[in-house]
Amino acid sequence: MTSVDFIVIGSGIAGLTAARELSHGGETLLISKGALGEGATQVAQGGIAAAMRKDDSPTFHYADTIRAGAGLCDPEAVRILVEEGPLRVRELIELGAIFDRVDGELDFTREAAHGQRRILHVGDATGREIGRTLGTVLQSEGKVKLLSHAMVVDLMMDNGRCVGCWVLQDGEILGYQASAVILATGGCGQIFRYNTNPKGATGDGIALAYRAGAALQDMEFIQFHPTTFAKPGGTPDSRFLITEAVRGEGAVLRNDEGQRFMSRYHPDAELAPRDVVARSIFQEMQRTGAGQVWLDMREIPLDLAARFPTIYAKCKAEGLDIGKDLIPVAPAAHYMMGGVKTDVCGQTSIPGLYAGGEVACLGVHGANRLASNSLLDGLVYGYRIASALLRNAQMKLHPPRNVPFVPFANSAFSTNAELRLALQDAMWEWAGISRSGEGLARLVAQLSDWQVLCEPRGADPESCETQNMLQVGLLMAQAALARTESRGSHYREDFPLRDDEHWSRHQVIVRVFSVPSTGS
């Protein structure tokens, strides 16, 4: 059994930031199930929001974030985000991140529901540059032990405390112990048929934490991105994100009849909050019977190949020129606002267990995340978890030994792929952009049946992931069924209005452990 001071699970922006800071104060192990840095951070396009322009201020950024969160943001968590954000971004620049500049000055773009131009960017591949910077520094400092292509399959618990994790590595389950375990495993977009997320975004961290008994919060709130490439007849795999920044620079949306429609739904038209744009597109698609609407970038007064090189190249590969052609787009699941409940130092409800980045829920994003706030969240809170842990001398306790590994249930479906596809279809159908009590109740029943069917089986990474996806899907469906109102990204056809009287509150879910009978 290997033992270190700190284990960080996940090497996106939150995990890289936390691991680097922790390594200054203790032996740190960074585990990721893919290659180092592989994850949503790597594919983030539009940018990172920070109030750094002279005529911007954290107060404005705070107000925009709170407004987008539809009554469910935690004011203290947002205050910390917007106030500490500029400092963390400056440090990132000092570490070597090269953001776009005009005449030597940082260039800020605008995105939906931001009242100011405050998004720093690197073309349309901002996350790649941030990941490259943090990964390079971490490797050159050489203080963090790296364990890649290794999947954490469960947390190691001892008397209600998290004391490490179990890792599936080359077909074997190995135990790693630590004084503190930090979950930075990213989101769960893969539980939906149409999504923007990388293949590994299967909600593992949420499922691990839930199984261990940690409290989860806001599980009903998943954000649907309005614009993913949606070629008529294309497969879910052919979808890719088209950043909101294109609308920030002037792109407009047209329905299948060629008409602009957004101003009918919201005074800010194409720059309305994400949930509004996604739902409006969905309604236009339903009204016209088309499988997509169209993004028109022809009037953007920029060199599109230079400003949006990734999107330009991807569309070109599909035979479309973004400067001349209309681009087919449709919404897809994108970002999990809910997750493992933490305080503003990343502490979960379980001693020894911390969470940061997309897997965590501390109320920064409320019911609807403001664009480009999630990279900032990972950066600010990844750093805060580490500095709080290093301040806490008690964390140097020696963890206990000899904790047995209890295998968890795997799918009893004939093939893992079959269950995964069925789950993704069911989630999209019944827990997607527009939900109803009837559909959600059917979904809960269906997912519960699939769970009952589960039985222990040999460990392989894909069936572990599918098992996690099923768990997260069920929790999301239950939370969405219970919330009988519409708010932020959660829209109920049967309860289309926001109900502040009853629902200005979070839903917290904790697993109930059955008490073994003592018999007689």
Ligand SMILES: Cc1cc2nc3c(=O)[nH]c(=O)nc-3n(C[C@H](O)[C@H](O)[C@H](O)COP(=O)(O)OP(=O)(O)OC[C@H]3O[C@@H](n4cnc5c(N)ncnc54)[C@H](O)[C@@H]3O)c2cc1C
């Ligand atoms: C296409 C796309 C574009 C986006 N654009 C933007 C943007 O412009 N601006 C913005 O702010 N946000 C954007 N986002 C959201 C943002 O990228 C993510 O929310 C953020 O990067 C999450 O960072 P993270 O560190 O929490 O997780 P990730 O970067 O997703 O990293 C998760 C890590 O956990 C590891 N992991 C997961 N499960 C396990 C396990 N069981 N065992 C071991 N390791 C595990 C993975 O291998 C990975 O290393 C975008 C997201 C997508 C998908």
